Amino acid sequence: MNYWPLLGIALVVLGFALKLNPMLVVTVAAIATGLLAGMDVFEVISTFGKAFNDNRIIAIVWIVLPVIGLLERFGLQQQAASLIQRLRNATVGRLLVLYLLYRQLTAAIGLHSTAGHPQTVRPLVAPMALAAAEKEHGELDAKLTEKVKAYSAATDNVGLFFGEDIFFAIGSIVLIQQTLVTYGYNLTPLDLAVWAIPTAACAFFVHGARLLLFDRWLRRTKH
Template sequence: MSYWPLLGIAIVVVGFALRFNPLMVVVGAALATGVLAGFDLVAVIKALGKAFNDNRYITVTWIILPVIGLLERNGLQQRARAVIEGMRGATMGRLLVAYLALRQLTSALGMKDIGGHPQAVRPLVAPMAEAAAIKNHGDLSEEDRDKIKAMAAATDNVGLFFGEDIFFAIASILLIQGVFESAGYPMTPLQLSIWAIPTAICAFVIHGGRILAFDRRLGRARP
């Protein structure tokens, strides 16, 4: 067995570490893996093109990006901040914990595209979290604002990652099932989904605690 095709993994790691263009890194790694596996370069490019053509419906989701841009241009973030400023008892910690719960529940039901960084975090969740923090802790430094945005993005990631595995008709569950079967442990997608529930609960408790602790640190940092 040749291990040269695994060089594609190293290309991805090095490319991301050096902050090269992610698309170019992934395509370069795919081409290198195919050539090192003994395939003709033209055949590898043909396979990539066929895969893109077969899954071109995925690019339909890009249509929503101009719509979000127009909404932001017309004050979507400002309205999101105003909503939070008018709510009594709203804090950054409570808001992000609530979004984490919503993200996990909807992902567990297969609705993983309801949230996301471009369509939910940037225009809504991050501005609302920032407004809640300012409301409770006063004006924030640029560093603290960036940390709040990062926490909002991380909350979306955690909610999606640990919530979607509860939905048994998703690609990640089928991939895990295939790995277990190849190792001699046959399991049904439903069994894997059930065993993903304790992990999702732990992820909610741990990340929810991190959010609340971060909110408390912001408060202690100011008189």
């Protein structure tokens, strides 16, 4: 048995101990492991390419993050906040209820990546919610600011979690179906998706009520 490829693990440990760039450490360790296992350079690179292609959704990160960074650099958050401050009846609760509806509907038709914490919550939804709160209640202290941010993030989580199961071509639906089959319940993914609709509706009304109650709580706290 060839134990030389295990040196790749030692390289990872050493690299992390020296606080080197994690991506560089892992890449060098992977290449070293492949070479020590008897693979040639071209085979190692080919394996890297195949793994990247099989998991190409990772590439989205390298596209989304720079775009969001540039948008924030040129005032995306400020423009979003300014828009909300010009709307007379905008409140934190109403804004987040609308976002909850959008998140559930898009998740229900399979558009999971059109929103999310890095894409929409941090650069848009949270700043708009904070602007709505400050417009109505004045400047917020640090604790209230974090609470508004938390409600913004939670709204995205609830909308995605309860909306995505309505889309029958998703891994969670397949997992549920296969689990039920082992217990003798033969349901199609479409059957499960249809019965996810009442749960999503209940989640919308429950979390929507929490958001509107948060509006009332803010009024009592600030006044």
